[in-house]
Amino acid sequence: MSLLIKNGKVYQNHGLLKKNIFIKEDKITKITSQELKADKTIDAKNKIIIPGLIDGHVHFREPGQTHKEDFLTGSMAAAAGGITTILDMPNTLPPTTNLQRLDEKRRLARKSIVNYGFHFGSTTDNTAEIQKVKNVASVKVYMEYTTGDLKIDNNEVLQKIFSNTRISAVHAENEQILNAISMIKNTNNDIYFCHISSKEELYYCKKEKIKNNIYVEVTPHHLFMTAKDLNNLGSLAEMKPHLKTEKDQKALWEGISNGKVNAIATDHAPHTKEEKLEVNYPYGVPGCETMLPLLLNAVNEKKLTLKRMVQLCCENPSGIFKIKNKGFVKEGFDADLSIIDLELEKEVKNDELFTKCRWSPFDGWKLKGWPVTTIVNGNIVFENGKINKVGAREVSYYE
Ligand code: NCD
Ligand code: ZN
Numbered sequence: 001m002s003l004l005i006k007n008g009k010v011y012q013n014h015g016l017l018k019k020n021i022f023i024k025e026d027k028i029t030k031i032t033s034q035e036l037k038a039d040k041t042i043d044a045k046n047k048i049i050i051p052g053l054i055d056g057h058v059h060f061r062e063p064g065q066t067h068k069e070d071f072l073t074g075s076m077a078a079a080a081g082g083i084t085t086i087l088d089m090p091n092t093l094p095p096t097t098n099l100q101r102l103d104e105k106r107r108l109a110r111k112s113i114v115n116y117g118f119h120f121g122s123t124t125d126n127t128a129e130i131q132k133v134k135n136v137a138s139v140k141v142y143m144e145y146t147t148g149d150l151k152i153d154n155n156e157v158l159q160k161i162f163s164n165t166r167i168s169a170v171h172a173e174n175e176q177i178l179n180a181i182s183m184i185k186n187t188n189n190d191i192y193f194c195h196i197s198s199k200e201e202l203y204y205c206k207k208e209k210i211k212n213n214i215y216v217e218v219t220p221h222h223l224f225m226t227a228k229d230l231n232n233l234g235s236l237a238e239m240k241p242h243l244k245t246e247k248d249q250k251a252l253w254e255g256i257s258n259g260k261v262n263a264i265a266t267d268h269a270p271h272t273k274e275e276k277l278e279v280n281y282p283y284g285v286p287g288c289e290t291m292l293p294l295l296l297n298a299v300n301e302k303k304l305t306l307k308r309m310v311q312l313c314c315e316n317p318s319g320i321f322k323i324k325n326k327g328f329v330k331e332g333f334d335a336d337l338s339i340i341d342l343e344l345e346k347e348v349k350n351d352e353l354f355t356k357c358r359w360s361p362f363d364g365w366k367l368k369g370w371p372v373t374t375i376v377n378g379n380i381v382f383e384n385g386k387i388n389k390v391g392a393r394e395v396s397y398y399e
Helices: 071-080 099-111 127-132 155-163 176-184 199-206 220-224 227-237 246-258 273-277 291-300 306-320
Strands: 002-006 009-012 015-018 020-024 027-032 040-043 048-051 053-058 083-088 115-121 138-142 167-171 190-193 214-218 337-347 366-376 379-383
Touching: 048 306, 053 071, 053 291, 053 306, 071 083, 071 099, 071 366, 071 379, 083 337, 083 366, 099 115, 127 155, 138 155, 155 176, 176 190, 176 199, 199 214, 199 246, 214 246, 220 246, 220 291, 227 273, 246 306, 291 306, 291 337, 291 366
Parallel strands: 002 040, 009 048, 053 083, 083 115, 115 138, 138 167, 167 190, 190 214
Antiparallel strands: 002 020, 009 015, 020 027, 048 337, 337 366, 366 379
């Protein structure tokens, strides 16, 4: 099978060029001004082709909580949101903390229509598993309480985990960040702070220059909402870390401009509306379908450049987790692409969502700039609001 995307503007080498993209099987084989013949052609006139987004932080709930989401529905939401690769978190039921459970999750993930990878879970006593695990994005470390039961607060154990993995993805809040940095310094490994949400946290992350790489992830909900939104949304807008003040939100946007923020990821954490409205509601909000439209709307509002967006959502996640052959529109790279329409204005509507939980804290938001077509491994998996179910595959990593 070959596919030609013609007449669009291609995001390449940090700029936009009017070029055609020729795809053969699952690879981008030519980016050219010529019009080559292909089995199928997409006319991308007035559209831009960017690398498919790599969402480094999702909870697709499989196994164990498939009434909230599963790899098919979660990946459909991702595809509709221009995301072509997701990295799934380990706080499933049971949690992904040993090799056998990871294999089981690998089997379940085969129905995903976007490419996928896994963060491996850590516990107080699974260092032997961590040492053996292969082909994972990171080891996730929960230093703070959240959905699931994986919190670790013993420094000796934490140090052992940080020492045994190339990169840890850490849920730490407030001073826990300083504690994590003091431990990573004793190793030659890197650390990725998930969902940094406040001015102070961002300051803690980048305060000290150390030999290790310290990466900062922020989420769309912290960039586009504040604690004020709790007035309207109530528990629907409760997540970990909590929504913060406008001052904090401003600091995150500054971090995006000045380079202190390294990645944007959704922390897609679906729960049913019923669960969210219970007295003991769970934390988390879905986000795969809304991240790219929110960011493109911000591009239209000049809060962000397209270049920075592509760095934070495509190039950097592939670099940080060392994902092979993705994150760039480049000859020889995987044909994982998002075709976007910066002029398209549309409202986020709960009943149009593909996530199984079918609600969004951004319901009713009018946004300008939407993904219109998503291509994964050379297959069109989302086009004109419709999903085409083609199985995708697990990513691999550079050593
Ligand atoms: C996440 C979940 O529900 O799995 N919840 C959340 O509020 N973010 C867990 C997490 O990432 O902390
Ligand atoms: Zn999360």
